[in-house]
Amino acid sequence: MSLEELYKEVILDHYKNPRNKRDVPDAPLSCHRNNPLCGDEITVYADISDGVVADVAFQGQGCSISMSSASMMTEAVMGKPAEGALAMAAEFRSMMAGEADPSEDEFGELVALKGVVKYPIRVKCAVLAWDVLQEALQGAGEAAGAQPHAL
């Protein structure tokens, strides 16, 4: 199995069997955003306890890239210090900009999304969940349902 095929398997697995995809109506932190390009939408819910991501979940609809990225993200940041989750969001964006090349040890399954760099228009899909996570953690998304990019 080639690396590309392996990555494909990982992405499709998370797309078809998303982890932590559930509504958390009373989550202390949440943020909703859409991708104006394609109409994808995502809400990220988070609960920070003692500076640690005690719970994180997402809900939404979108393409394989956006949904698998969200699913992998929840697994990657669950239980991590909030600061570490934010640093990971920054690192993920760098990876999708082709500016960083994190190893599998650092990034786990998320490296499967590296291939998306080849499709510049799809990078936004991969990054969407991470942007929303960051806003949720920073409290910028208190007004869940606000859509900064309404068009």
Next chain:
Amino acid sequence: MSGQRTEETAPPFDVSRIREDFPVLKREFAGKPLVYLDNAATSQKPQQVIDALSDFYTAHNANVHRGVYALAEEATTMFEAARAKVARFIGAPDPATIILNRGTTESVNLLAHSYGRKFLKEGDEIVLTELEHHSNIVPWQFCAQATGATLKYIPADENGILDLSRLDGIITDRTKIVAVTGMSNVLGTLLPLRELADAAHAVGAVIAVDGAQLVPHTRVDVTELDVDFLTISGHKMCGPTASGGLYGRRELLEAMDPFLGGGEMISEVFHDHATWNEIPRKFEAGTPNIAQEVGLGAAVDYLEGLGIDAIREHEKEITAYAMSRLQDAGARVFGEDDVEQRGGAVSFSYKEMHPHDLATILDEQGVCVRAGHHCAQLLMRRLGVPATTRASFYVYNTKEEVDALVEALAKAEGFFGF
């Protein structure tokens, strides 16, 4: 070619010969020939239009309406000839009723500003449809916010079919503007424009038609349709980007305020005010897109050479074939079934695949389609989908290209294992 041609002068509609006119169609991507099915976004350009642009810059470039020298006279003559061609193409008897600008978005903004803000007030209503492109919604929202007028929508059902049975309740004596698309950019639906124009006029309203998708594909005659305004997007009809314009009934254009202020649109400027030039120049502030509009003139010549009725017949044939093949392949095709009621924009969903994923995989097969909400989020909500995949056809598309699309769908299905 099964259709009847009505132009006596038009040559036979020979798609393989037409394809020779479009150099980009010779390109290959990943070793596969380009299959360009995103014509509702923008059309490709024939060599004749590319040459017209190049010729203008090579031999005739000068600013228009100003210079007293021969070169400027040539440029002006060419620019005004383009205006006359556009007028003739849409059945407008007077070229002065054609404002040349960047196309539909600019034209709707112009209307919403120069007509809307001048003539609308609180309690007035603007009637749109749920099929509209955002460019025929958002400028009217600006207008409504500025004037206190309200927006009403002719509803679409879950398949994107407009419910025109209760127009009486929607177009009322409060209606001042009916702003509708001539052809849906998502579904290809053709609207009954004459019927809507009559309904608007019966209550003293004006009708403005977004012609971005209509004008490139069907015969349009503003006099027969009795529409008050029609927008034209040159880049969707073989013309350069940023070419196009707005047709308006003379007395309306004359009564409207200017849109942008600047050079050329004035008659006289004083310290504290100015007076306006005659139409159309009242609405053409600054240096216009001279070369692009000249290129649009060449595009009109090109389309007339093919014969607009022959183009429509060709697209009906391709569209019917595409709808049938897509449905056979298991796709859900949205909108009207009857190609008499629709043009060649075909939106579909395929199995459980997200349009974005589908479009990426089709791209690897050299097939260009659009995936997304197509700037029509109101319609997407009606259809109950966040996005669709859209194939849209033009003069150079073939049944073989539809086959390539359907074969690429099968590959995508294999990839995702649905």
